[in-house]
Amino acid sequence: MRYRMEPLGNKVFVRNVDTGLMMARVREHWRRDPENKTRLGFAYLEALDESGEPLGFGVYRGTAPYLVARYEEDCGYPHFKGFPKALERDRVERLVGTKVADFVCQLLQMVLEGANGGVQFATKKKFYDLLRELLDLWDISHCGSWNAERRRSEPYFADPKPENPRLNFGGALRTYGLIELRKRFPQESDETLKHLLWWPTDMMARALDEIGMDASPYELEELAKAASNALRSRPHRAAA
DSSP: OEEEEEEETTEEEEEETTTOOEEEEEEEEEEEOTTTOOEEEEEEEEEOSSSOOEEEEEEEGGGHHHHHHHHHHHTTOTTOTTOOOOSOTTHHHHHHHHHHHHHHHHHHHHHHHHTTTOOOHHHHHHHHHHHHHHHHHHHHHTTOEEETTTTEEEOSBOOSSTTSOOBOHHHHHHHHHHHHHHHHOTTSOHHHHHHHHHHHHHHHHHHHHHHOTTSOTTOHHHHHHHHHHHHHHOOOOOOO
16 A cells, blocks of 8 residues: 555645545644754644544654554554545646646746736736645655555655656656646647646756755745746757
């Protein structure tokens, strides 16, 4: 069985991917480490069973999937008996594809508006909203997933082909973004669509390099500034 943290609305849960069950709610908080001045993410886990007893408090957020898996194993998996396989095991993968495709379309809209008098405020706001949502997904995904059968942490995202290795955030952006863009622009070649995807994935990598792995995902102004700097510093490719 596989466990990972997944967003649902404005909340985060530890989900058993195989059954689709949300096993625990993750209440996150951040504090400064006085030794190295970085932000540390911690989690308060709330069980979603009838008792409502907490699974733990003050645990490092990256260990949440493992702790929930261990709790269920110690209890004999009481919630899974007779439960069918989940129909939406790739829910977050499809969500990433949708968001990155929306992000590409928003960038194209900004280019068009910029060439015709200036980018509108509503367009900029939508751009930053999408950026924040993608960065929130990155923040959750870099905690990985817990494979309870092999007892090890593995990359967060599944490849569309089960026989292939699992994907990190950048791989998921490119893979599932391409799948979604094919649906929206069936007349375009894969080469063109991959070129469109290069822009946001390159910009995201630059932004994440600038803010660092320890930055809180909720500091929207800092993230938006980093992304803007990355976009301005992006090298221009010569037209073919």
